[in-house]
Amino acid sequence: MAQTVETFRQPYPVGQKISPSPNFSGEVWLAPLSGQKELNVPMFNVTFAPACRNSWHLHTGGQILIATAGIGYYQEEGKPARRLFPGDMVEIPVGVAHWHGAAPDSWFAHIAIECNPETNKATWIRLVSDAEYAEVTAQSVERYAEANRTLNDREQAIVAIASYTGRGDLEHLPLALTGGLKAGMTVNEINEVLIHAYAYCGFPRSLRAIQTFEALIKTRREQGIEDTAGREASPVANNASRYERGRDILVEISGISADTPKTGYAAFAPTIERFLKEHLFADLFERDLLTYRERELATVSILAGVGGVEPMATGHMGICLHLGITPEQLTALLNIVETNLGPASATPLREVLKNLTTKK
Numbered sequence: 001m002a003q004t005v006e007t008f009r010q011p012y013p014v015g016q017k018i019s020p021s022p023n024f025s026g027e028v029w030l031a032p033l034s035g036q037k038e039l040n041v042p043m044f045n046v047t048f049a050p051a052c053r054n055s056w057h058l059h060t061g062g063q064i065l066i067a068t069a070g071i072g073y074y075q076e077e078g079k080p081a082r083r084l085f086p087g088d089m090v091e092i093p094v095g096v097a098h099w100h101g102a103a104p105d106s107w108f109a110h111i112a113i114e115c116n117p118e119t120n121k122a123t124w125i126r127l128v129s130d131a132e133y134a135e136v137t138a139q140s141v142e143r144y145a146e147a148n149r150t151l152n153d154r155e156q157a158i159v160a161i162a163s164y165t166g167r168g169d170l171e172h173l174p175l176a177l178t179g180g181l182k183a184g185m186t187v188n189e190i191n192e193v194l195i196h197a198y199a200y201c202g203f204p205r206s207l208r209a210i211q212t213f214e215a216l217i218k219t220r221r222e223q224g225i226e227d228t229a230g231r232e233a234s235p236v237a238n239n240a241s242r243y244e245r246g247r248d249i250l251v252e253i254s255g256i257s258a259d260t261p262k263t264g265y266a267a268f269a270p271t272i273e274r275f276l277k278e279h280l281f282a283d284l285f286e287r288d289l290l291t292y293r294e295r296e297l298a299t300v301s302i303l304a305g306v307g308g309v310e311p312m313a314t315g316h317m318g319i320c321l322h323l324g325i326t327p328e329q330l331t332a333l334l335n336i337v338e339t340n341l342g343p344a345s346a347t348p349l350r351e352v353l354k355n356l357t358t359k360k
Contacts, residue, residue, distance in 0.1 A: 003171055009069060010068055014045070015031025025051075028048050041113065047108075049107060055127045055128060056125040057124045059094065059114075060121045060122075061120025063092040064091055065100060067087065068111060073100060073140065074098065076092075077097040081139065083140045088342070104133075106172060143339070144336075148332040156336060160179060162297070165194060167307075170212050173212050180193075186230025187230060193294075193298050194209045197302050297333060327357045334353070337349070
C-alpha cells in the first residue's frame with residue numbers, strides 16, 4: 001500500500017534526488033523547470049517524501065511556492081503552520097524565516113519560483129526538529145477536533161472515507177479506511193459506503209476505492225489482523241415496485257411530497273428521474289447496512305470531494321437538516337473535508353450551508 005516516488009502522481013518531473021542534505025530532513029528530489037535563462041524566472045519542481053521538510057531559512061529576494069500534488073506544510077516564524085493542497089500558492093516575503101515540506105503521512109510536491117534572482121540568496125538557519133515538526137503539524141490537523149466531536153467516531157470515519165473516494169484520492173484513502181475499522185465499522189459497512197459512492201462519483205472511483213480497501217484488508221490479514229466482515233444487507237420485504245419504494249423513501253428523507261410537480265431535470269429528462277427513484281433511492285437507500293443519516297453524511301462528503309456540484313449538495317444538505325443532522329454537525333463534516341482535501345473543497349459548501357440555515 002505504501003507509495004514511492006515512482007508511484008506518486010504529480011504533473012511535473014521528479015528530477016534528481018538531492019538528499020541526504022544538511023538542509024533537509026528526509027528524502028527530497030529537485031527538477032529544474034525553466035530552461036531559458038534569459039527569461040530570468042528560475043523555477044524548480046521539489047518533491048518531498050512523507051515527513052520530509054527543509055530547514056528554517058530565508059530568501060534575500062523572496063520566493064513563491066505553488067503546491068501541485070499531495071499534502072504539505074508551510075510555516076513562517078511566529079505563525080501557525082499552514083496546511084497546503086494542490087493549487088495553493090504561498091508568497092514568501094523578502095527576509096522572512098520559514099520552512100516547508102510534506103505532511104507526516106503524505107508525499108508532497110510544489111513548484112518553487114525564485115524572485116529577484118540576481119540578488120536572491122538562501123540563508124539556512126537551523127533544522128526543524130522532529131518534536132517541533134510533530135507539534136505544529138498535529139496542531140494543524142487538530143484545529144477542529146473539539147468542534148468535530150458533534151459527530152461520533154463512526155460518522156467522522158464515514159465522512160473521511162466518502163470524501164477521499166469522491167476526490168479519487170487513493171493515496172490517503174487507506175488511512176481513512178483504517179480509521180473506519182478502528183471506529184468499529186465492519187468490512188461490509190465500509191464497503192457499503194464505497195458502493196454508495198458510485199451513484200455520486202461514478203463506477204471508476206467507487207471501484208478503485210473498493211480495490212484499495214480489498215488490498216488494505218489483505219495486508220492487514222498478512223499482518224495477523226482479522227477484521228470483522230459483518231452481516232449482509234437484509235432482504236427487502238416491501239412488495240411495491242422499485243419506483244414506488246424509491247419515491248416513498250425520498251419523501252421520507254426529504255419531507256417533500258410525491259405530488260410536487262416535476263421541474264428541472266426531472267421534467268426535462270424523466271428517464272433520469274425514474275432511475276433515481278428506482279435505483280438510487282430504492283436499490284441503494286433501502287439497504288440497511290447504513291442508516292439514512294449515514295448515507296446522507298456520506299453523500300455530502302462525496303459531493304464535496306467531487307467539487308463543482310453545489311446544486312446537488314444543496315439538495316442533500318437540505319435532506320440532512322430534515323433528518324435531524326444539525327448545522328453544527330454539517331460544519332464538522334466540512335471541517336473534516338477541509339482538513340483532508342483543503343479549503344477549496346469545503347468553502348463552497350460552507351456557503352451552501354449558510355444559505356440553507358439563513359433561510360430557516
